[in-house]
Amino acid sequence: MEAEQTELGFDPFGFQPEFLKYVLPVTAWLYRHYFRVEARGLERVPDQGSVLLVSNHSGQIPIDGLMIGTGLLVDREVPRMARSMVERWVPTIPFVSYVLARCGQVVGTRENCRLLLNRGASVLVFPEGVAGIGKTYDRAYELQPFGLGFMRLALETDTPIVPISVVGTEEQMPAIANSEKLAKLLGSPGFPITPTWPFLGPLGAIPLPVKIHIDVGEPMHFEGSPDDEDRIVDRKVERVRGRIREMIHEGLRRRRGVFF
Amino acid sequence: MSGESSSKILVTGIAGHFGRAVARRLHRHHTILGIDRREVPGLPKDIEVLNLDIRRRGIEDVFRLNSFDAVVHLNIMHDPRARQETHHSFNIAGTQKIFELCARHEVPKIIVLSSADVYGPHPSNNQLLTEDAPLMGGQNFGAIRDLIALDMYCNTFFWRHPEIETVILRPVHIVGRVDNAPSRYLRLERPITILGFDPMVQIVHVEDVVTAIEESLHPGVRGVYNLSGPTPVPLSELLRRLDRRPLRVPEPVARAMLKAGWSLKVTDWPVPEVDHIKYACMVDDSRARRDLGFQHRYGIDAILEEVDAKPLL
Structure with a gap:
C-alpha cells in the first residue's frame, strides 16, 4: 500500500500498515x-494520486469515518487507504491516541493535510467538524456549516474532491442533549x-445496529486561487455541500427503514 | 571541509560530552581554543583550553588576544536541579556576553546549539514542525524558558548584525554518549512510560550533529536549522530495540511518582517533562538537508548501540 512508511514500518504520522x-x-x-x-460508487475514488474525500458527519462517535475507511479497503477491487483528519482532542485520549495513529489517522491541522496531499494520499475530512457529529436527534441529517480549509488546500494542491454521503449513522446513537458542563x-x-x-454505563455507548448507506459521488474539480477571500471560496464549498445534501436526501428516500 | 583549513575557532562549553565531541572532530582541520568553567578531561593535546566562566571579565581578553574565524557556542546549562536564577543568568547573560564580544571583535560566524525542544510537545502540533513554528516549549515547562529566550536572543542578533553569519541549530533529541535527559531516560533499565500513549519520536547521533556544525562553518551559511536523524519511530519501538521493560503507569500516577521522586531527590526528572513521552514534538529538517547538505549517517540501531556502550567519562 502507498503509505511511504520507512524501513521500520511506520510513516512519520505513526501509521503502521502492519497494524491493520x-x-x-x-x-x-x-x-x-x-x-x-451498502456502499455505492466506492470505485469513483481514484486508485492513486491525492484526493480529498469530503463527507457529512453524524452520530456522536465517528462510525461514519470508520465505515468509509473500511469500505475503501474491503469493498473495492483496488483497496485504497484513507487517512482521516481527526479532532485535536484525540491525541490526549489514552490508547485512542496511538491506536488511531497506527491505523493511519492524522491530527487535523492544515499543515498535516497539506503534507499528506503532497505525498499523494487520499484524505478523508468532515468539514462540519464537531458541530456535525454532536447534533441532537431532532436535527438529524441537517448539514451544518462547512469549514473552508479543505477547499483552500484542494485549490492549492490541485486535488479533486470526492463528495460522500453517509445515511444511517444519525440513528445509531440518537442524542437527547449535549452536556456542555460534562x-x-x-x-x-x-x-x-442518549436514552442509554x-x-x-459503558453498554449504553454501544451504537444501535442500524443499516448504513454510503454513497460516493463523482469527483469534483475546482480552479481558482487558494487565497481568494472567504466569500469566493465559500461559493465553491457550497457546491460541494449542496451535492452532499442532495446525496443524503436521495439516500433517505431510497432506504426502507432504519434497521433494514 | 572547504579551504578554510587553518581557521581559529572558539568552542565554549568544551568540557561537556558534546563539546568534547565537537573539539575532537574540528581540531583535525582547525585550531581550537576551548573555554569552560569545569575541568576538561581527555582532549587531544593540541587543543588549548582555558578554565573560565563566560560571565567573567577574563573572557574579554580571550577575544582581545585572539582573532577568531568562528565561535561555536555550546556553553548552555541544562541542569534541572540548578536554581532558575542561576540557569537564567548563566544561559542568557553568558550568551549575550559572547555575542557582544563577537560583534565588537568582528567574528564572522557564530554557531549556537539550541534544541527542537523549544517547540514543545503538544497534542495539536503539526506532525513535522518547520523552523517558523512558534516556540511553545515554555507553555507548560518553565525550566525551558531560558532556552527559548536564548534562541530568540540569537534570532534578534541575526537581524541586528547582518555582517555576522549567525547559525542556530535546533537538533532533535541527541542520543548516545552524552549526559542529557533523553539519553539518561533510554539508559534506565525500567523507564516510565505513560499508559495509553506512544508518541512518535526523532533521535539523532552525536556525530551527526557535529557534522552539521562542521557544515555550518562554511562561509555563506546562516539562519535557523532544524536537525533530525533517521525517520521517526514510536517511543515503544526504541525501548523494544533496547530490550527495556518499560513501567507503564497512568499519567496521574506518573506525575505523582515524579513529583515525590523529585522532592526526595530520587529522580532528576522535572514533572512537566512527562509531556515528552506523551505527545510528539518532531521537526522537518528539509531546510538543513537542502542548504547545509546535511545528511544523517547513523540509523536507529547505530544510535541506540551507543546508549549502552562504555560508561561515560
Missing part, C-alpha cells in the same frame, strides 16, 4: 454484519446524553 491486520478483521465484521453497509469537565468537544448513555 489486527484492526481490519473487526471493522470488516462491523461493516458486513453489524451495520450491513464536556468541559472531561475536556472533550462534547458529551452526548450514560445511564446504562
Whole structure:
C-alpha cells in the first residue's frame, strides 16, 4: 500500500500498515454484519494520486469515518487507504491516541493535510467538524456549516474532491442533549446524553445496529486561487455541500427503514 | 571541509560530552581554543583550553588576544536541579556576553546549539514542525524558558548584525554518549512510560550533529536549522530495540511518582517533562538537508548501540 512508511514500518504520522491486520478483521465484521453497509460508487475514488474525500458527519462517535475507511479497503477491487483528519482532542485520549495513529489517522491541522496531499494520499475530512457529529436527534441529517480549509488546500494542491454521503449513522446513537458542563469537565468537544448513555454505563455507548448507506459521488474539480477571500471560496464549498445534501436526501428516500 | 583549513575557532562549553565531541572532530582541520568553567578531561593535546566562566571579565581578553574565524557556542546549562536564577543568568547573560564580544571583535560566524525542544510537545502540533513554528516549549515547562529566550536572543542578533553569519541549530533529541535527559531516560533499565500513549519520536547521533556544525562553518551559511536523524519511530519501538521493560503507569500516577521522586531527590526528572513521552514534538529538517547538505549517517540501531556502550567519562 502507498503509505511511504520507512524501513521500520511506520510513516512519520505513526501509521503502521502492519497494524491493520489486527484492526481490519473487526471493522470488516462491523461493516458486513453489524451495520450491513451498502456502499455505492466506492470505485469513483481514484486508485492513486491525492484526493480529498469530503463527507457529512453524524452520530456522536465517528462510525461514519470508520465505515468509509473500511469500505475503501474491503469493498473495492483496488483497496485504497484513507487517512482521516481527526479532532485535536484525540491525541490526549489514552490508547485512542496511538491506536488511531497506527491505523493511519492524522491530527487535523492544515499543515498535516497539506503534507499528506503532497505525498499523494487520499484524505478523508468532515468539514462540519464537531458541530456535525454532536447534533441532537431532532436535527438529524441537517448539514451544518462547512469549514473552508479543505477547499483552500484542494485549490492549492490541485486535488479533486470526492463528495460522500453517509445515511444511517444519525440513528445509531440518537442524542437527547449535549452536556456542555460534562464536556468541559472531561475536556472533550462534547458529551452526548442518549436514552442509554450514560445511564446504562459503558453498554449504553454501544451504537444501535442500524443499516448504513454510503454513497460516493463523482469527483469534483475546482480552479481558482487558494487565497481568494472567504466569500469566493465559500461559493465553491457550497457546491460541494449542496451535492452532499442532495446525496443524503436521495439516500433517505431510497432506504426502507432504519434497521433494514 | 572547504579551504578554510587553518581557521581559529572558539568552542565554549568544551568540557561537556558534546563539546568534547565537537573539539575532537574540528581540531583535525582547525585550531581550537576551548573555554569552560569545569575541568576538561581527555582532549587531544593540541587543543588549548582555558578554565573560565563566560560571565567573567577574563573572557574579554580571550577575544582581545585572539582573532577568531568562528565561535561555536555550546556553553548552555541544562541542569534541572540548578536554581532558575542561576540557569537564567548563566544561559542568557553568558550568551549575550559572547555575542557582544563577537560583534565588537568582528567574528564572522557564530554557531549556537539550541534544541527542537523549544517547540514543545503538544497534542495539536503539526506532525513535522518547520523552523517558523512558534516556540511553545515554555507553555507548560518553565525550566525551558531560558532556552527559548536564548534562541530568540540569537534570532534578534541575526537581524541586528547582518555582517555576522549567525547559525542556530535546533537538533532533535541527541542520543548516545552524552549526559542529557533523553539519553539518561533510554539508559534506565525500567523507564516510565505513560499508559495509553506512544508518541512518535526523532533521535539523532552525536556525530551527526557535529557534522552539521562542521557544515555550518562554511562561509555563506546562516539562519535557523532544524536537525533530525533517521525517520521517526514510536517511543515503544526504541525501548523494544533496547530490550527495556518499560513501567507503564497512568499519567496521574506518573506525575505523582515524579513529583515525590523529585522532592526526595530520587529522580532528576522535572514533572512537566512527562509531556515528552506523551505527545510528539518532531521537526522537518528539509531546510538543513537542502542548504547545509546535511545528511544523517547513523540509523536507529547505530544510535541506540551507543546508549549502552562504555560508561561515560
